[in-house]
Amino acid sequence: MSSLFHHAKPAEEIPTAAIKVDKVVKRFGNFEAVKGISFEVKDGEIFGLLGPNGAGKSTLIRMMTTLIPLSEGKAYIGGHDVEKEPDAARRCMGVIPQALTSDINLTVEENLSIYAKLYGVNRAERKRSIDELLEAVDLVKWRNAETKTLSGGMRRRLEIARGLVHSPRIFFLDEPTTGLDPVSRVAVWEMLNNLKAKRQLTILITTHYMDEADRLCDRIAIVDHGKLVVLDTPSQLKQSVPGNNVIEAQFLAPPEDWEARLQAFQDVTSVQSEGSGMFRVLTTNGSRTTTELVEMAVRNSVEIKTLTVQNTTLDDVFVHYTGRQLRDEQVKTFGFVIPPRPGMQP
Numbered sequence: 001m002s003s004l005f006h007h008a009k010p011a012e013e014i015p016t017a018a019i020k021v022d023k024v025v026k027r028f029g030n031f032e033a034v035k036g037i038s039f040e041v042k043d044g045e046i047f048g049l050l051g052p053n054g055a056g057k058s059t060l061i062r063m064m065t066t067l068i069p070l071s072e073g074k075a076y077i078g079g080h081d082v083e084k085e086p087d088a089a090r091r092c093m094g095v096i097p098q099a100l101t102s103d104i105n106l107t108v109e110e111n112l113s114i115y116a117k118l119y120g121v122n123r124a125e126r127k128r129s130i131d132e133l134l135e136a137v138d139l140v141k142w143r144n145a146e147t148k149t150l151s152g153g154m155r156r157r158l159e160i161a162r163g164l165v166h167s168p169r170i171f172f173l174d175e176p177t178t179g180l181d182p183v184s185r186v187a188v189w190e191m192l193n194n195l196k197a198k199r200q201l202t203i204l205i206t207t208h209y210m211d212e213a214d215r216l217c218d219r220i221a222i223v224d225h226g227k228l229v230v231l232d233t234p235s236q237l238k239q240s241v242p243g244n245n246v247i248e249a250q251f252l253a254p255p256e257d258w259e260a261r262l263q264a265f266q267d268v269t270s271v272q273s274e275g276s277g278m279f280r281v282l283t284t285n286g287s288r289t290t291t292e293l294v295e296m297a298v299r300n301s302v303e304i305k306t307l308t309v310q311n312t313t314l315d316d317v318f319v320h321y322t323g324r325q326l327r328d329e330q331v332k333t334f335g336f337v338i339p340p341r342p343g344m345q346p
């Protein structure tokens with residue numbers, strides 16, 4: 001049986017994944033911004049590239065979307081080699097670059113219409129697509145408004161719509177919520193989820209926000225210094241870190257050996273001293289460690305200023321795999337003892 005069809009096999013295997021990058025390298029002069037990254041994105045997935053500024057995320061997106069040449073390796077979008085068949089690759093992708101690029105002197109509809117024409121979308125399809133997209137990004141009422149009158153969040157939503165006017169299968173977004181307020185960020189996430197379901201999109205998004213990657217992505221690749229550090233689902237990533245609860249506690253003037261004493265608790269897997277009496281403790285048993293910690297503080301007459309217990313977050317994953325912290329500005333609660341979350345290990 002197999003011998004019958006053997007000769008029909010194509011010489012070069014065409015990848016079936018929506019996106020495939022294989023040992024991709026990008027050099028700018030002597031500087032290697034991307035150092036041999038490989039991954040595949042499955043059809044219908046929301047895939048996140050998570051990493052700090054300068055990690056190489058935009059450079060990777062620019063190579064995948066045919067904006068800059070690869071120094072080494074291969075990239076396939078929708079099965080098309082971006083270097084051999086750039087036009088075919090471009091036709092199946094929509095791209096939202098990191099900077100806002102809609103024309104502020106045009107109306108919302110004009111911005112969409114120009115792009116649709118640019119991609120050769122016919123009049124009937126243009127109208128249908130623009131109507132549907134304005135609805136999806138909640139800008140129907142703003143259709144005839146000049147783009148300069150929109151807020152940052154609305155303008156980002158317009159650009160998301162614009163990137164989809166030609167009905168691409170694969171959607172690239174570079175830091176889509178950077179600079180947006182928290183409410184607008186959540187609105188963008190909801191819209192991306194709705195659009196993905198409605199249009200059967202595959203989405204690749206870059207972000208330096210942990211919560212964004214966690215909330216939105218089916219799988220996350222952590223990139224740092226041009227390398228792929230680890231790739232998995234958010235929950236698998238969190239489970240891969242030893243210790244599944246995080247206690248953050250701030251003490252008033254703790255003794256010098258405090259960190260060592262926290263480290264000595266039976267369930268504790270790591271302790272980080274963050275200065276000003278603040279400690280971040282990873283433990284496999286949140287409530288037991290919390291009890292021990294409070295008892296130790298009471299025995300030593302050390303005042304606890306704050307105490308929070310959480311499940312492991314992507315922050316901990318990032319620290320675990322890179323040895324460094326990637327933290328957004330976080331809201332801290334002061335002066336309260338916060339009881340362990342329900343669902344935490346007994």
Ligand SMILES: Nc1ncnc2c1ncn2[C@@H]1O[C@H](COP(=O)(O)OP(=O)(O)O)[C@@H](O)[C@H]1O
Nearest residue numbers: 028031033051052053054055056057058059060
């Ligand atoms: N055109 C360029 N010429 C030289 N260096 C560049 C260029 N583009 C990016 N870089 C460098 O490559 C690294 C990765 O940049 P970038 O891909 O923009 O990171 P990210 O998007 O993750 O913040 C940075 O050190 C940046 O300074």
Ligand SMILES: [Mg+2]
Nearest residue numbers: 057058059098
């Ligand atoms: Mg970038």
